[in-house]
Amino acid sequence: MSPTYDIETFSADVTAARGFLADGGTCGLKTSGRRDVGAVLSAHPATAAGTFTTNKVKAAPVLVCQEVLARDAGPGSHARAIVFNSGNANAATGEQGLANARRMQALLAAGPGAAPGIRPEEVFVASTGVIGMQLDMGKLAAGIRGLRPSNDGGGRAVEAMMTTDTVPKTAAARFSAGGAQVTVAGMAKGAAMIAPHMATMLAFIGTDAAVEPAYLQHALLDAVEDSFNMVIVDGDMSTNDTTLLLANAAAWPAGYTPLDGSQPECTAFEAALRSVCLRLAQAMARDGEGASRFMEIRVEGAASVEDARKAARSIAGSNLTKAAVLGADPNWGRIACAAGYAGAELDPLKFDIAIGNVVLVRNGLAVDYDESAASAEMKGKEVNIHMHLHLGDGAATAWGCDLTPEYVRLNSEYTT
Amino acid sequence: MSPTYDIETFSADVTAARGFLADGGTCGLKTSGRRDVGAVLSAHPATAAGTFTTNKVKAAPVLVCQEVLARDAGPGSHARAIVFNSGNANAATGEQGLANARRMQALLAAGPGAAPGIRPEEVFVASTGVIGMQLDMGKLAAGIRGLRPSNDGGGRAVEAMMTTDTVPKTAAARFSAGGAQVTVAGMAKGAAMIAPHMATMLAFIGTDAAVEPAYLQHALLDAVEDSFNMVIVDGDMSTNDTTLLLANAAAWPAGYTPLDGSQPECTAFEAALRSVCLRLAQAMARDGEGASRFMEIRVEGAASVEDARKAARSIAGSNLTKAAVLGADPNWGRIACAAGYAGAELDPLKFDIAIGNVVLVRNGLAVDYDESAASAEMKGKEVNIHMHLHLGDGAATAWGCDLTPEYVRLNSEYTT
Numbered sequence: 104m105s106p107t108y109d110i111e112t113f114s115a116d117v118t119a120a121r122g123f124l125a126d127g128g129t130c131g132l133k134t135s136g137r138r139d140v141g142a143v144l145s146a147h148p149a150t151a152a153g154t155f156t157t158n159k160v161k162a163a164p165v166l167v168c169q170e171v172l173a174r175d176a177g178p179g180s181h182a183r184a185i186v187f188n189s190g191n192a193n194a195a196t197g198e199q200g201l202a203n204a205r206r207m208q209a210l211l212a213a214g215p216g217a218a219p220g221i222r223p224e225e226v227f228v229a230s231t232g233v234i235g236m237q238l239d240m241g242k243l244a245a246g247i248r249g250l251r252p253s254n255d256g257g258g259r260a261v262e263a264m265m266t267t268d269t270v271p272k273t274a275a276a277r278f279s280a281g282g283a284q285v286t287v288a289g290m291a292k293g294a295a296m297i298a299p300h301m302a303t304m305l306a307f308i309g310t311d312a313a314v315e316p317a318y319l320q321h322a323l324l325d326a327v328e329d330s331f332n333m334v335i336v337d338g339d340m341s342t343n344d345t346t347l348l349l350a351n352a353a354a355w356p357a358g359y360t361p362l363d364g365s366q367p368e369c370t371a372f373e374a375a376l377r378s379v380c381l382r383l384a385q386a387m388a389r390d391g392e393g394a395s396r397f398m399e400i401r402v403e404g405a406a407s408v409e410d411a412r413k414a415a416r417s418i419a420g421s422n423l424t425k426a427a428v429l430g431a432d433p434n435w436g437r438i439a440c441a442a443g444y445a446g447a448e449l450d451p452l453k454f455d456i457a458i459g460n461v462v463l464v465r466n467g468l469a470v471d472y473d474e475s476a477a478s479a480e481m482k483g484k485e486v487n488i489h490m491h492l493h494l495g496d497g498a499a500t501a502w503g504c505d506l507t508p509e510y511v512r513l514n515s516e517y518t519t
Numbered sequence: 520m521s522p523t524y525d526i527e528t529f530s531a532d533v534t535a536a537r538g539f540l541a542d543g544g545t546c547g548l549k550t551s552g553r554r555d556v557g558a559v560l561s562a563h564p565a566t567a568a569g570t571f572t573t574n575k576v577k578a579a580p581v582l583v584c585q586e587v588l589a590r591d592a593g594p595g596s597h598a599r600a601i602v603f604n605s606g607n608a609n610a611a612t613g614e615q616g617l618a619n620a621r622r623m624q625a626l627l628a629a630g631p632g633a634a635p636g637i638r639p640e641e642v643f644v645a646s647t648g649v650i651g652m653q654l655d656m657g658k659l660a661a662g663i664r665g666l667r668p669s670n671d672g673g674g675r676a677v678e679a680m681m682t683t684d685t686v687p688k689t690a691a692a693r694f695s696a697g698g699a700q701v702t703v704a705g706m707a708k709g710a711a712m713i714a715p716h717m718a719t720m721l722a723f724i725g726t727d728a729a730v731e732p733a734y735l736q737h738a739l740l741d742a743v744e745d746s747f748n749m750v751i752v753d754g755d756m757s758t759n760d761t762t763l764l765l766a767n768a769a770a771w772p773a774g775y776t777p778l779d780g781s782q783p784e785c786t787a788f789e790a791a792l793r794s795v796c797l798r799l800a801q802a803m804a805r806d807g808e809g810a811s812r813f814m815e816i817r818v819e820g821a822a823s824v825e826d827a828r829k830a831a832r833s834i835a836g837s838n839l840t841k842a843a844v845l846g847a848d849p850n851w852g853r854i855a856c857a858a859g860y861a862g863a864e865l866d867p868l869k870f871d872i873a874i875g876n877v878v879l880v881r882n883g884l885a886v887d888y889d890e891s892a893a894s895a896e897m898k899g900k901e902v903n904i905h906m907h908l909h910l911g912d913g914a915a916t917a918w919g920c921d922l923t924p925e926y927v928r929l930n931s932e933y934t935t
Contacts, residue, residue, distance in 0.1 A: 160859030160867045195855050197868060197884045234852020235885045342856050423930055430931030436650020439611050440758050443576030451576045468613045469651045508924035514839055515846030
């Protein structure tokens with residue numbers, strides 16, 4: 104009989120995982136005077152995994168992260184830190200942008216706040232903010248040099264990630280294995296330019312488990328597919344999306360065999376990682392720019408999981424559905440329409456749609472539902488849309504938010 | 520030397536083509552009391568072509584049109600009329616919806632206003648409006664019976680197509696060939712749920728040329744690809760999109776060889792048809808729900824025409840770009856970002872971007888442009904965005920509009 108594990112979820116930033124330190128400071132990249140530079144450090148060498156935007160216009164820090172990760176792919180290799188800024192995306196900045204991203208690596212490695220022995224090529228880089236402007240490296244260098252990552256600096260670090268986010272986003276989970284408590288903990292930013300397959304979102308996750316790099320990457324991809332890739336705010340996929348996961352083995356005694364997918368505790372690790380990614384992703388949808396309501400779209404009975412994902416994401420991304428959610432308008436035709444153009448198999452005479460507890464459609468046709476009861480299901484902070492396609496076993500959930508005049512206002516007044 | 524043809528464009532509805540009659544009336548499907556039922560008739564048998572939504576949830580009238588067209592595909596076959604309503608899309612209405620669409624065919628064929636000898640199977644059907652409600656056939660039957668299509672009823676017909684459209688949309692073009700003047704004239708509706716590959720848009724086009732059905736379909740598909748398929752208002756592809764083209768040969772004496780693609784005058788016919796489709800498509804973007812500005816996005820230098828289309832449509836459909844246009848904010852990073860996730864080949868160190876006459880980006884990097892001059896280029900009713908990818912010869916143009924709080928308001932208050 105294989106052991107079972109209790110996964111305990113809790114609220115905490117990345118420093119909840121043993122051996123992770125963080126800090127955030129202010130260097131003037133944001134005109135608002137808010138925190139705009141930060142770092143996450145592992146006190147010990149770590150294995151690493153990452154997923155990145157598929158946009159053809161990749162920001163310089165994304166290219167640098169991919170270099171770090173490629174270098175890290177072999178056994179025994181390691182990563183140590185993430186340095187990041189907000190207020191400027193360092194995207195569409197050419198060779199100078201790449202040089203600046205590499206300088207951020209060197210500055211963190213050399214800085215007085217770095218753990219001893221960190222080398223520049225062990226430092227991941229992330230940036231978020233306006234596209235197409237060169238970083239002010241005078242300000243940023245001073246900011247990086249001023250960082251003093253510590254056990255209690257996670258709150259400052261997550262503030263330094265934020266752009267139009269209105270709340271910091273953190274999530275953690277833990278379980279016991281190998282005679283020790285293992286923690287997975289992360290923090291994220293993202294409130295717009297959010298679309299399937301990574302968006303302007305950054306997520307930094309640390310775990311004190313010991314994990315082989317290939318399995319770490321596999322576990323991260325799996326978790327991201329059902330979490331960050333299922334969040335849509337506005338359908339715009341950014342140039343900078345980055346999820347990074349560092350595993351520093353601090354929970355277990357030296358020599359503990361790293362997880363490689365074969366051990367029973369891998370199921371616990373995957374569940375904890377998934378829980379952290381899911382809660383960070385949902386926090387992004389809840390904090391969607393200008394959003395007044397959070398949407399959860401569950402699609403079941405699809406011909407495949409991929410079809411279910413397509414349909415759920417299409418509904419979550421439909422401007423007309425999002426506007427109907429703002430108006431608490433149970434306009435299910437827009438939901439059916441968005442599923443119909445999703446590219447998923449769909450039989451127009453088979454699908455059911457419910458909003459909250461009110462069934463609106465059976466077999467593709469409106470049932471005699473109570474319009475005001477359906478509207479009432481849409482008047483809270485959370486709206487649940489459920490579609491059953493009755494074609495197979497594929498199921499998926501996507502998250503999003505309503506489309507509001509405030510979203511339009513925020514995004515028509517951004518740079519000027 | 521092949522002859523050249525002058526194409527004269529002018530403003531007129533479908534009745535500008537010889538032998539086309541139209542009417543529009545009021546039957547109470549719209550609670551506003553505006554026109555909501557109409558018909559277009561050819562006094563003579565016509566060949567026909569059509570393009571339809573690719574949404575999996577196809578409205579009943581779309582299915583019926585596809586039947587009419589399939590029947591019409593052979594030589595010597597013919598179509599005679601289009602009957603349509605607004606206020607109700609007859610979509611997601613199952614078997615009863617199909618029966619109602621077929622009843623609309625029969626009502627028009629039997630109605631006192633029909634040209635003699637029209638059979639139900641020669642009548643196309645189109646509907647636009649709310650999804651998921653059965654048509655009120657009592658009202659609609661009375662409305663269809665009340666129609667009296669005539670030479671001067673085109674204005675009433677185009678009003679009867681409108682939903683949230685604020686202006687009627689018509690376009691016409693003519694040229695001389697075979698000793699006669701040949702006209703292509705059309706009318707369209709569409710202001711939201713507009714996306715590539717047909718949207719909630721209806722377009723009815725008539726020509727008095729004689730055209731073989733296979734070539735007619737080919738010419739229509741070509742024209743639609745560069746016009747209706749390049750218009751984006753909100754990225755939602757509707758259940759009801761329909762473009763119909765009838766060719767009744769009334770311009771030429773009986774026995775004139777129908778155009779089959781081989782005659783020199785085919786180039787003139789194609790140019791006239793393309794001109795009508797383009798102007799109708801642009802009119803839809805100009806009348807985008809809540810829009811304050813019209814956007815034209817030209818992409819050149821793409822690796823292929825298909826890549827150019829993808830990039831242009833992606834920019835036109837980007838909520839963040841649309842919001843920036845509202846704010847007259849030359850935030851070119853959003854344009855580059857949208858091109859980057861379009862699925863088109865793109866080299867981040869090669870592209871140029873200009874807004875109006877102001878070049879913002881060369882080789883992927885911001886040039887030292889005048890921000891206020893760039894913003895000034897965005898403050899009129901029309902904004903021109905130009906992107907050159909420097910990868911090949913592919914070029915395409917897409918049209919759209921800004922995203923406004925008014926769009927959100929309109930679409931959050933639609934059914935309730």
